Amino acid sequence: MGEKLPFRARNPDNTKQLILDAAKIEFAKAGLGGARVDKIAETSGANKGMIYHYFGGKEELFAAVVEDAYLGIRSQERLLGLLDLKPSEAIKKLVEFTWEYYLENPEFITLVNSENLHEARHIAGSKQLRKLQKEYVDTVREILERGAASGEFRKDIDAAQLCITIAAIGFYYLNNRHTGGVLFGFNFASREALAARIKFNIETIMRMVMN
Structure with a gap:
């Protein structure tokens, strides 16, 4: 035994x-x-x-880890059923999911930061990641097009830019929570601050897309 x-x-x-x-x-x-x-x-x-x-080797293992980290968030996004939702509900759910994923997987932020320090050379050759990223942007584009066709969304929204903004609006806050806490004078990671932040994130993104 x-x-x-x-x-x-x-x-x-x-x-x-x-x-x-x-x-x-x-x-x-x-x-x-x-x-x-x-x-x-x-x-x-x-x-x-x-x-x-x-x-x-260690370099190749690091590349596999970073790729696996991206595959993790992209694969879970695909399970959200965004295309089955009303456009406004789909965008809100995507913003909420992205924020919650960062909170539940803090190593994702650290690994992405690390790979950026290496100028993304470890994932540069990953066709799988580029394919998944394209599918993700295409999904968001379809949601935006449906929303625009119904009159719910504006018609001039760039899907890729929106994807970047949804990622950045949560990523920056959590990545800079320590320095931000010092400079802004409150605990970025408190329950109250996190609740206020996701509320702000949702409102900000929805104001961007709504007609």
Whole structure:
């Protein structure tokens, strides 16, 4: 009892996901430069040889983690059923989802920041991410077009710009909560402040799109 399964009996997909999950924590905490493969191996229960076998090295593992982080938010967005909702309800739900995702997955913000420091070179070659991003923007464009056709939305809204704004309006607030708290003089992460912020985010985006 308690013995680890021999390597041949391991589920490769499960092992890879365990490594990705452990690596996500380590990279979010220490960044690419400070992250240690030894720590990732210890946390995941895999050995370093398995990590190198599946991912090739620390740089490649970091690339896989960042890609997996983006896949996470895009895949959950697809489950929202936005195209089945009234346009105004769909946009509101998207704003709420994006905010809640950031709150529930703080490592996403940290990983995106880290990848920006590396000028996005780890995801630059990911066709899968570009495909998912295009699908996301196309979904928002369809919602906007339906809203414009019904007279609910303005007709001049750029879907890509709206997607960027929905992401930024929550991302900036949470990413700068410490400096913002000092400069603005209140706790950005308090329950009251978070509730006020999502209310403001929804109102801001809806005013942008409504006719």
